[in-house]
């Protein structure tokens with residue numbers, strides 16, 4: 001291999017992949033790697049080795065690491081000191097905490113490292129950046145970027161204060177220190193290496209090459225500011241087409257390039273920073289290190305360090321930016337905003353990360369969530385004036401801590417591939433030189449060239465845009481395809497799951513429906529029972545009401561009866577009064593008769609006197625007088641007879657009335673007694689019937705209760721059985737899984753053991769091989785030709801022996817694995833069998849349960865029918881009772897009314913009879929009295945002779961009768 005010497009230093013113009021691995025570089029453009037340019041041409045064996053001695057290991061690939069975030073607080077500027085600005089930032093480097101403390105806020109943030117105002121550049125570099133640069137030399141791609149408000153020391157941190165080409169100044173920043181570390185390490189390792197650098201600026205979304213040659217030609221300025229384009233590499237990465245990489249041979253080379261590039265950076269004087277960077281800059285150092293392998297072929301290890309100095313976020317008002325500067329600041333803020341959105345999306349694991357929204361995020365894509373190791377240096381000001389921006393920076397940085405990258409070691413390249421690329425590049429350059437020398441290229445006027453260039457640029461841009469779009473579409477299509485496939489797979493899985501679920505659901509639904517049905521039935525039965533009971537209670541209540549009503553009616557009837565009895569009493573009283581009246585009348589009559597008798601005696605005595613005086617005179621008239629007396633006597637007898645007959649009639653009538661009334665009362669009493677008895681009997685019957693019905697209902701209820709209890713018990717038993725079987729099966733499953741787990745862990749142990757054994761064997765083999773190689777090399781020096789054959793044979797034997805051993809081990813492993821698999825299969829089979837038996841058991845159980853439930857349902861239906869029939873019967877009975885009670889009530893009312901009416905009419909008839917009898921007696925009496933008066937009056941008063949009358953009386957016996965009456 002021929003190395004290029006320092007005097008062959010030249011610029012390599014290439015299409016440089018951005019933040020990508022060398023294999024991607026190879027694909028993207030011709031001859032991307034410089035020849036090895038170590039200023040020590042002698043070839044040496046390298047001491048540098050990959051940790052795993054080869055391609056990056058699986059563990060490397062899978063390992064995710066968080067983005068490291070370092071916070072730095074700058075000291076007060078002179079102006080701030082002069083104005084005595086309040087300090088709001090307190091840094092605790094030990095605790096790695098930074099506290100923002102002011103009147104408005106008091107907030108503490110923790111970072112991976114925290115550096116206060118007194119932190120030196122060297123301290124920061126040694127503790128935060130040095131490990132990162134070491135990783136670059138191990139073959140990783142690493143990025144360090146500074147982020148913060150304008151004027152907080154990003155450029156100071158990255159580049160440093162004073163620039164010196166020789167020794168590092170104390171305030172030298174990250175870039176010069178990293179360059180120094182890289183060269184020092186490589187030199188110390190005496191490695192064959194090549195280092196190249198690039199320096200680009202991103203200003204207003206345009207990329208310019210800061211290392212492009214100065215305006216040596218008249219188109220210099222134009223070339224200097226010529227924008228270059230960012231291209232997609234088709235594998236998710238980007239590369240900057242036309243960015244020049246400068247091969248460097250020493251640290252001082254880089255310093256001068258850095259100085260040159262920095263001088264070209266767009267800066268401006270703002271209120272917050274006298275030399276404020278108005279663009280983002282990316283300084284990249286790519287290191288290639290050659291290392292020899294066992295096979296003798298050289299491999300090239302590659303690492304890349306990207307040092308990013310972002311333009312400061314700024315408050316346009318406070319930075320005093322106007323017009324162009326304000327637009328510029330707007331662009332800066334926009335790209336930083338996109339960076340913020342990317343960080344947020346990464347932290348929140350959003351499906352879409354908006355990398356494509358700005359060129360800055362496209363360039364930093366691999367550093368944020370990619371395969372690069374990243375360290376962010378967040379810079380803040382201690383000043384209270386910057387509180388808002390400081391908080392925003394701290395929030396931003398704090399969120400960025402959660403971004404996880406998957407760093408991967410770059411794949412090593414073989415020397416031959418590298419050489420091929422270099423030859424191609426040399427060939428292309430030769431052709432260029434030849435064309436220039438022979439002047440057989442294309443020569444056109446400058447204006448046309450500028451025009452053509454402009455057109456080319458436009459076309460390029462258009463192509464780039466179209467390529468981007470195409471790439472995007474392709475990506476989208478891929479995404480959709482992936483999504484479609486995933487969806488398809490998921491749909492299939494889901495379908496089978498759904499099928500399974502449906503089956504399960506159907507089973508569960510069936511069981512649930514059955515249970516629901518049973519529950520519903522039981523509920524309805526209970527409801528019906530409740531309804532029946534409530535109805536019975538209602539009817540009982542209404543019966544009680546009716547009974548009460550009946551009692552009230554009876555009471556009313558008995559009151560009526562009492563009234564009737566009192567009326568009868570009245571009537572009896574009236575009759576008594578009548579009797580008294582009759583007696584009085586008889587007494588008065590007697591009195592009258594006595595009076596009459598007296599009068600008659602007086603008359604007789606007078607007549608006797610007359611008789612005596614006129615005995616002689618009226619003796620002639622005695623005959624007539626005797627006749628008249630006889631008539632009178634007969635009339636008096638008649639009156640006496642009629643009077644006594646009247647009294648007897650009255651007495652008979654009163655007796656008959658008395659008899660009738662007592663008969664009536666007796667009749668009524670018997671009727672009422674009979675009615676009361678009927679009602680009582682009826683009530684007794686009704687109550688006994690009701691009791692019977694209630695007893696029946698209670699019986700059926702208790703029957704139901706028993707049945708429900710029985711079915712519940714049966715269900716409980718079934719569930720218990722299910723539970724037991726579930727427990728058994730779960731225990732079996734747990735046992736199975738435990739067994740499975742123990743077997744798997746045993747398998748793992750065996751595998752690990754095998755792995756260890758194999759590693760051990762390999763290491764032994766390697767060691768042995770090395771020892772043998774050294775020994776054999778020594779021997780080979782002596783007996784190169786003869787021993788070479790033996791050596792080869794021995795090596796072959798050794799290799800075959802080792803291979804045999806390995807294959808034996810493999811066979812053994814396979815056997816063990818097969819054994820384990822067999823046992824696992826057996827366990828699975830057992831589990832399957834148990835599961836099937838369990839399913840059978842469960843099915844039988846369910847069938848039994850279903851059968852018993854059907855039986856219970858039939859019985860319940862039967863009982864319900866009985867119950868409803870009984871309820872109908874009882875309803876009918878109660879209706880009958882109602883009718884009978886109504887009938888009895890009506891009858892008794894009618895009978896009582898009739899009796900009362902009859903009694904009233906009988907009473908009135910009796911009264912009428914009494915009246916008529918009394919009147920007829922009166923008439924007869926008055927007739928007799930008048931007759932008597934007439935007879936008395938008809939007697940001759942002048943001829944009355946008492947002697948004659950006495951004579952006549954004596955003759956007729958009247959005198960005796962009168963005397964007897966008076967006695």
Ligand SMILES: Nc1ncnc2c1ncn2[C@@H]1O[C@H](COP(=O)(O)OP(=O)(O)OP(=O)(O)O)[C@@H](O)[C@H]1O
Pocket residue numbers: 073074075077148149150151152153154155156157161273275276277278310311312313379
């Ligand atoms: N840690 C520090 N020690 C001493 N001086 C510092 C420190 N940090 C920053 N400075 C000074 O502060 C000023 C602004 O720093 P610098 O230009 O690096 O800020 P910046 O963040 O890059 O600003 P911008 O975003 O505007 O470019 C400089 O004069 C610099 O020397």
